[in-house]
Amino acid sequence: MEDATDTFSRLRPRLLGAAYRMLGSSAEAEDVVQDVWLGWHGADQASIDNAEAWLVAATTRRAIDRLRSAHANREQYVGIWLPEPVLTDDGPTTPEQVNEISSDLSIAFLLVLEKLAPDARAAFLLHEVFDADYARIAKTLGKSEAACRQIVHRAKAQLLEDRKRYVVTQEAHQRLMKRFAEALSNGDFAGLKDMMDESAVLMGDGGGFVQSFPEPMVGGDRIAQLLYAPTLRPENHVRIELAEINGNLGVLRYFNGELESAQSYVSDGEHIQRIYVQRNPEKLRQILSHQPLHMR
Numbered sequence: 001m002e003d004a005t006d007t008f009s010r011l012r013p014r015l016l017g018a019a020y021r022m023l024g025s026s027a028e029a030e031d032v033v034q035d036v037w038l039g040w041h042g043a044d045q046a047s048i049d050n051a052e053a054w055l056v057a058a059t060t061r062r063a064i065d066r067l068r069s070a071h072a073n074r075e076q077y078v079g080i081w082l083p084e085p086v087l088t089d090d091g092p093t094t095p096e097q098v099n100e101i102s103s104d105l106s107i108a109f110l111l112v113l114e115k116l117a118p119d120a121r122a123a124f125l126l127h128e129v130f131d132a133d134y135a136r137i138a139k140t141l142g143k144s145e146a147a148c149r150q151i152v153h154r155a156k157a158q159l160l161e162d163r164k165r166y167v168v169t170q171e172a173h174q175r176l177m178k179r180f181a182e183a184l185s186n187g188d189f190a191g192l193k194d195m196m197d198e199s200a201v202l203m204g205d206g207g208g209f210v211q212s213f214p215e216p217m218v219g220g221d222r223i224a225q226l227l228y229a230p231t232l233r234p235e236n237h238v239r240i241e242l243a244e245i246n247g248n249l250g251v252l253r254y255f256n257g258e259l260e261s262a263q264s265y266v267s268d269g270e271h272i273q274r275i276y277v278q279r280n281p282e283k284l285r286q287i288l289s290h291q292p293l294h295m296r
Helices: 004-023 026-042 051-075 095-104 107-113 118-128 134-141 145-164 170-186 189-195 220-232
Strands: 196-205 238-245 248-255 258-267 272-278
Touching: 004 026, 004 051, 004 118, 026 051, 051 118, 051 134, 107 118, 107 258, 107 272, 118 134, 118 145, 134 145, 170 189, 170 238, 170 248, 170 258, 189 196, 189 220, 196 220, 238 258
Parallel strands: 196 272
Antiparallel strands: 238 248, 248 258, 258 272
């Protein structure tokens, strides 16, 4: 029979995935899961009928509490706030699992979730990502099943249009990204321009630690010029590496051997539509550790 420690270890990736999707921060997600472990260790195991339900509910409640306090902090954030990127290249291997991770773990999707209040985000994720029924969601959130149905329905309606924009096959996106990374590496300005959507948007997060744009940059030609510019300065020694970031192929850019940014891309398989450039050193720590985040 599986003991309490083994049960927690088996479910830990699921708990970490739930907390990260709620908070957009691997460090905060790790803290939440650690808190849950302490609570689990002190709980009366004999009184718990469903270990997974207990652990997911405890993780969700703690993440909601953190998210409520995080909103106040984000109002004080310098510049554009973007979720913390994570490496996921040692994750699921089946096509179905890969598609699931790429759709509900992407930086674009996490930003869409930012539109939802904490309870709505939790209800939506529990139902749509973790397949929880409304009775379980109601118990987790301390609301009626009818209220939870309404919350999820409204959340789905609010997010539907945004999610549709990011539907593309992994194969098409990967082909485009390989060409794009090659153009970045070779300083091929014409190639970069050709692969950019004319209405493309770039958002950068420097967190007040490094320079970044306070507002989104719009326009494929402008963005291509911005990405091309560092190759004109030989002292930068630019190196481009492809990496799976939040379930999708993206780019790690190095200046003089130091990681300068993690770049996540949204495409339609033919052109780049959105770019999320994470430059905040506080949010690059997980990538610098070279340890992919184990979650599902």
